[in-house]
Amino acid sequence: DQQVKQNSPSLSVQEGRISILNCDYTNSxxxxxxxxxxxxAEGPTFLISISSIKDKNEDGRFTxxxxxxxxxxxxxxxPSQPGDSAVYFCAATNPNTGNQFYFGTGxxxxxxx
Amino acid sequence: xxxxTQTPRHLVMGMTxxxxxxxxxxxxxxxxxxxxxxxxxxxxxxxxxxxKEQTENNSVPSRFSPECPNSSHLFLHLHTLQPExxxxxxxxxxxxxxNTEAFFGQGxxxxxx
Numbered sequence: 001d002q003q004v005k006q007n008s009p010s011l012s013v014q015e016g017r018i019s020i021l022n023c024d025y026t027n028s029x030x031x032x033x034x035x036x037x038x039x040x041a042e043g044p045t046f047l048i049s050i051s052s053i054k055d056k057n058e059d060g061r062f063t064x065x066x067x068x069x070x071x072x073x074x075x076x077x078x079p080s081q082p083g084d085s086a087v088y089f090c091a092a093t094n095p096n097t098g099n100q101f102y103f104g105t106g107x108x109x110x111x112x113x
Numbered sequence: 114x115x116x117x118t119q120t121p122r123h124l125v126m127g128m129t130x131x132x133x134x135x136x137x138x139x140x141x142x143x144x145x146x147x148x149x150x151x152x153x154x155x156x157x158x159x160x161x162x163x164x165k166e167q168t169e170n171n172s173v174p175s176r177f178s179p180e181c182p183n184s185s186h187l188f189l190h191l192h193t194l195q196p197e198x199x200x201x202x203x204x205x206x207x208x209x210x211x212n213t214e215a216f217f218g219q220g221x222x223x224x225x226x
Contacts, residue, residue, distance in 0.1 A: 002155065032212040043203050043217035044156075045115065051212055089156070099144050099163055099209050103156040 003027045004092050006104035014112050019077040021107050023090035026071065030092040030102075035064060035075045038087045038106070047088075048075070080111045116140045119204050119218035126194065127226055134189040134221050136204030142216070144209030145187040147179060150201040150220070162187060163209050194225045 005024045013019045021035075031052040036044035050057040050064045050073065057064050063076045077084055087106045094100070117138045126132050136145065147159040161169035162181040176198075178190040187204055201222050207215040 004155070034214055036217075041220075041222070043115065043117070043119075043205075043220045046214040046216065049212070049214055093212070099146075099161045099207070100158055100169060101146075101156075101215060105153065105155045 001026075002105075003030075004090060004102045004104040006088075006090060006107050008107050009105070010108040010110070012110045012112060013080045015082055016079045019075075019080045019084065019109055019111065021075040021077075021088050021090075021109065023073050023075075023104055024071060025073075025092050025102075027092070027094060027102075028068075028071065029094045029096060031095055032093045033064070033066060033073050034091045034093075034101070035062075036089045036091060036103075037084075038089060044089055077109075080109075082111045082113050085109055085111050115216040115218065117204060117206055117216050117218040119202075119221050121221060122219060123222045123224075125224045125226060126191065128194060128196070130194075131190070131192040133191065134202055134204075134223075136187040136189075136206075136218055137185060138204075138206040138216070139185055140206060140216060142206035142208050143184055144207045145181060145184075146205040146207070146215065147187065147189050148203040148205065148217075150203060156203065159189075191223075194223075196225050199224045 034049040035047040038044040090104045091101045148156045160179040180188040201220045203220045204218040205215040
């Protein structure tokens with residue numbers, strides 16, 4: 001049973017526009033959420049995170065929004081740049097299994113110059 | 114460069130071979146992980162070590178055997194693998210029991226022939 005879902009396997013966006021990547025989860029016990037970015041043949045690199053006590057966290061061009069009632073989070077990238085083209089994974093942790101990350105299947109973002 | 118180093122980067126092995134994957138971190142983290150990434154699937158947690166003690170084993174077949182001799186090193190010993198075990202194997206580390214991100218290595222691309 002997959003507890004973190006990314007229902008869009010791919011997304012294409014024009015350079016300069018906003019990219020919105022979505023993630024849904026089922027476990028209401030999750031209290032910390034993360035986004036990772038992955039290039040081919042490399043490991044995932046951490047991008048941004050949010051605690052369940054917040055509904056928004058911003059870092060430069062990247063903003064993560066958390067809607068706890070909907071069990072939904074999203075990553076906004078604005079403006080999108082060609083170098084943002086990668087696979088983006090969302091992940092969540094549960095304090096009851098504090099060391100385990102639950103990952104989604106990823107969304108492949110292509111930013112078109 | 115995330116501070117987590119995996120060797121080798123690529124490995125081709127026969128089904129009767131024995132090989133080991135190595136992971137090293139000098140970030141002072143106390144939790145280390147092995148993940149498996151297969152095509153079109155979310156990252157699958159295999160093993161978690163917290164302060165050198167194995168705390169998670171997600172029903173991984175015994176042909177995969179982890180070893181954590183100290184908090185900086187993690188090994189994954191492989192023997193009599195199957196072709197379906199071909200995947201990207203990722204090591205990660207984290208300061209456990211805190212809301213912090215995990216740092217991933219570059220991964221080992223394993224091909225079983």
